[in-house]
Amino acid sequence: MSTPTQETPLTLKALTHKPVHLTGGHRMCSGCGAPTIVRQVLMAIDEPVVIANATGCLEVSTCLFPYTAWQVPWMHSAFENAAATASGIETMYRSLRKQGKLKKEMKFIAFGGDGGTYDIGFQALSGAMERGHQLLYICYDNGAYMNTGIQRSSATPFGADTTTQPVGSKIQGKTQRRKDLTRIMAAHNVAYAAQASPHNWKDLMTKVRKALATNGPAYMGVVSPCNRGWRSQTNDSILLSRLAVDTCYWPLYEVQDGKWTINYDPKDRKKPITEWLKPQGRFKHLFAPGNEALLARFQELVDQDWESLRKLQEMSKS
Amino acid sequence: MxxxxxxxxxxxxxxxxxxxxxxxxxxxxxxxxxxxxxxxxxxxxxxxxxxxxxxxxxxxxxxxxxxxxxxxxxxxxxxxxxxxxxxxxxxxxxxxxxxxxxxxxxxxxxxxxxxxxxxxxxxxxxxxxxxxxxxxxxxxxxxxxxxxxxxxxxxxxxxxxxxxxxxxxxxxxxxxxxxxxxxxxIPDAEVKKFVGDYIAIDPxxxxxxxxxxxxxxxxxxxxxxxxxxxxxxxxxxxxxxxxxxxxxxxxGRKYDLFESYRLEDAEVVLVALNSAAGTIKDEVDRYREKGVKAGLLKPRVFRPFPYEEVGAALKNAKAVCVMDRADSYGGYGPLFMEIASAVQPHRGPVLFNKVYGLGGRDLMPLDVDQLIDETIEVAKTGKAKMVKEYITVRN
Incomplete structure (x- = not known):
């Protein structure tokens, strides 16, 4: 175990004294979930950390030559290969450590959006997780290719309006349900897999620490509101990430050593999915007369996934 | 040595x-x-x-x-x-x-x-x-x-x-x-000494x-x-x-940007990369014995391409057959384009291009002989019948 002896307590008071590793002045949109998530992640870590970043909003907006917002070693190489690039960095670290050419202990994190993770980067991610690198891959999931203008991804929710599956007279947005990548990562038997949300920073930061403490391959999916793509208010991002959890669209859970744990179960306070959909312009058409069945279908998909997650938790208890 | x-x-x-x-x-x-x-x-x-x-x-x-x-x-x-x-x-x-x-x-x-x-x-x-x-x-x-x-x-x-x-x-x-x-x-220790330690720049x-x-x-x-x-x-x-x-x-083994094989006074020259050069060298020797001033230029460094040096080495030849084991379809072979660029500043030789050996097709000594014969003919007439042509291929 490489857990430091004196971990910074996860209190606001203690965390305000931590150095900022992603500075202000970057070009992310106001209200974007990604930089909030990144800052929470980096604040959770006390050890030196090295970052790999897939091409995407986070990458283009934080390191625009000759400027960078990163105060820790950071590398981007392409869209589909953050996991493979991080594999190379982490393996060089192990090689140099083995040879006595490097002394310091470090942690390795790769960031990708859902495009670079669920879709084009899926193979590289699967390979890296299977090979067992000491690496935490974090997907900030805003549910479409937002960087290039809100094109559909396999993480896009059912029914969402995107620029490549636009709402028209025949088609009402995305016709498929989203891919459940966190479960696919759990099926890789990684050391740690979890879902988190930036509204619950303590849960998110605890998960980052748990993931890194495993010293094995770990995956975290984090819901990341995007006011441009979700057609929502910039000041509603944290509210929307909370509603994603309260409606059970984005349950907070973790999988470790075959044990599935739901970290937050709203029980009888579970909110209808419409509460999450309503503030988002990308779902506006679902509320139009005649589309009641689509709304019902969305609720059904959420309920199915939530129930099966509860079953996984139940089954893994014994 | x-x-x-x-x-x-x-x-x-x-x-x-x-x-x-x-x-x-x-x-x-x-x-x-x-x-x-x-x-x-x-x-x-x-x-x-x-x-x-x-x-x-x-x-x-x-x-x-x-x-x-x-x-x-x-x-x-x-x-x-x-x-x-x-x-x-x-x-x-x-x-x-x-x-x-x-x-x-x-x-x-x-x-x-x-x-x-x-x-x-x-x-x-x-x-x-x-x-x-x-x-x-x-x-x-x-x-x-x-x-x-x-x-x-x-x-x-x-x-x-x-x-x-x-x-x-x-x-x-x-x-x-x-x-x-x-x-x-080469013995391990000598390789180690020759290569030296890695010096990282901005790791x-x-x-x-x-x-x-x-x-x-x-x-x-x-x-x-x-x-x-x-x-x-x-x-x-x-x-x-x-x-x-x-x-x-x-x-003891000498390498440069390209290898010149009996090239100094050569009038008919073949240009080829990699293994084909071995076969060509044998045939160049045979033609030299017959009194033909044949030679071979074998590029070792393709990028960066040594244009000036290759141009200088080929400028006195009469005809040069550039052999490509790849094609740029609708263009000349990639090696031909480089050789043509290298020779361009000189009044140089007549150039032509043969595409050979694609997908592992053999290049036999007789095939090379035919190319040398054709290069001799081009040197005599000062004209190539076809600039680019596939050889050892069914019609």
Whole structure:
């Protein structure tokens, strides 16, 4: 175990004294979930950390030559290969450590959006997780290719309006349900897999620490509101990430050593999915007369996934 | 002559390159198997399993990830090598540009093989020619000895502070990779001394001096980055000559930007890369015996291409037949285009282009004889019947 002896307590008071590793002045949109998530992640870590970043909003907006917002070693190489690039960095670290050419202990994190993770980067991610690198891959999931203008991804929710599956007279947005990548990562038997949300920073930061403490391959999916793509208010991002959890669209859970744990179960306070959909312009058409069945279908998909997650938790208890 | 390089061994080209990699002892080797380069990876991973190298392998799930991991590992701050062929290289193509754009001295053993379609696993140069514009230094090798020697020299060239570019060492698939030849290995200690320790420049793992690698660069700075790459490639020419001269001093085998075989007074000249040169040299000798002033120019360095030197070497010839083991469909063969550019400033010879050996088709001594005969005819008439033509092919 490489857990430091004196971990910074996860209190606001203690965390305000931590150095900022992603500075202000970057070009992310106001209200974007990604930089909030990144800052929470980096604040959770006390050890030196090295970052790999897939091409995407986070990458283009934080390191625009000759400027960078990163105060820790950071590398981007392409869209589909953050996991493979991080594999190379982490393996060089192990090689140099083995040879006595490097002394310091470090942690390795790769960031990708859902495009670079669920879709084009899926193979590289699967390979890296299977090979067992000491690496935490974090997907900030805003549910479409937002960087290039809100094109559909396999993480896009059912029914969402995107620029490549636009709402028209025949088609009402995305016709498929989203891919459940966190479960696919759990099926890789990684050391740690979890879902988190930036509204619950303590849960998110605890998960980052748990993931890194495993010293094995770990995956975290984090819901990341995007006011441009979700057609929502910039000041509603944290509210929307909370509603994603309260409606059970984005349950907070973790999988470790075959044990599935739901970290937050709203029980009888579970909110209808419409509460999450309503503030988002990308779902506006679902509320139009005649589309009641689509709304019902969305609720059904959420309920199915939530129930099966509860079953996984139940089954893994014994 | 070096005194220590006398032990003669019989090995395949793949074994020779794997042996060179063992001696180079890279810190990380990400690789994905593909015929005909797989043997390099298999031999090398056996060295790893037997503890004969310090290398950590990354047995990736694709060549795209192989080159991506090479890039991450090299940027992290150490020596990196990989091996591939054909489709593997094609899948890496996006990352080849990023490796050179980030100025990472990665070493690749490229065992030349035809690109699909139609699917074919045998040797030609369509893979190597496909990376022509990727800003990688490209060395070509006639036989196992040259592939070994080029590999031993590769890091010295790629890592030179005036260069800092990735490097690919080419050899012909099967013809060289799988044929057993006699050759000599340099003792381990001498390789170690020749190559020296790796000096990392701005490594990512220098945690106390954090670097951002891979910025978005817009029109205001992009072109400066690219011109710097161009200049590094120009610098590589001298570095290759210097490193080769040092290698010759130490180990006795002499290499330059290209090999001139009976070229000095040659009137009819063939130009070819890699293994075909061996067959051509035999036929050049036969024609010399008959009184024909035949010669061969065999480029060793394809990028950076030595235009001035090649132009000077060919300017007094009467006719030059440029042989391409790859095609640029709808254009001339890629080697022909370079030779034509090299000869262009001179009043020089008549040039023509033959495409041969695609997908591993044999080039026999009689085929070479026909080419020399045709080159003699072109030298006489001052005219080529066809500028570009496929040979040894069904009508």
């Amino acid at each position: 070096g005194a220590t390089t006398t032990k003669i061994v019989a090995v395949t080209g793949n074994q020779a390159v794997a042996e060179a990699l063992r001696q180079l002892n890279p810190d990380v080797m990400p690789a994905y198997p593909i015929t005909p380069s797989t043997g390099i990876m298999e031999s090398f991973t056996k060295f790893v399993s037997d503890g004969k190298v310090d290398t950590e392998t990354i047995l990736v799930e694709s060549e795209h990830s192989a080159m991506s991991a090479c890039i991450g590992a090299s940027a992290a701050g150490g020596r990196v090598a990989t091996a591939t062929s054909a489709q593997g290289l094609a899948l890496m193509w996006e990352m080849l540009h990023i490796a050179s754009g980030y100025r990472l001295p990665i070493l690749m053993a490229l065992v030349n093989r035809a690109l699909s379609a139609p699917l074919n696993i045998h040797g030609d140069h369509s893979d190597g020619m496909g990376m022509r514009d990727c800003s990688w230094i490209q060395l070509f090798s006639e036989n196992a000895q040259e592939a070994y020697d080029n590999t031993i020299m590769a890091y010295r060239i790629a890592e030179h502070k005036d260069v800092r570019l990735p490097i690919a060492v080419n050899m012909d698939g099967f013809i060289i990779s799988h044929s057993i030849e006699s050759m000599t290995f 990512l793992l220098d945690i106390d001096h954090p670097k951002s690698i891979g910025a978005l660069v817009l029109p205001d700075y992009y072109m400066e980055h690219k011109r710097a790459q161009h200049e590094a490639m120009l610098n590589a020419k001298k570095v290759i000559s210097d490193v080769s001269a040092e290698f010759a001093r130490l180990f």
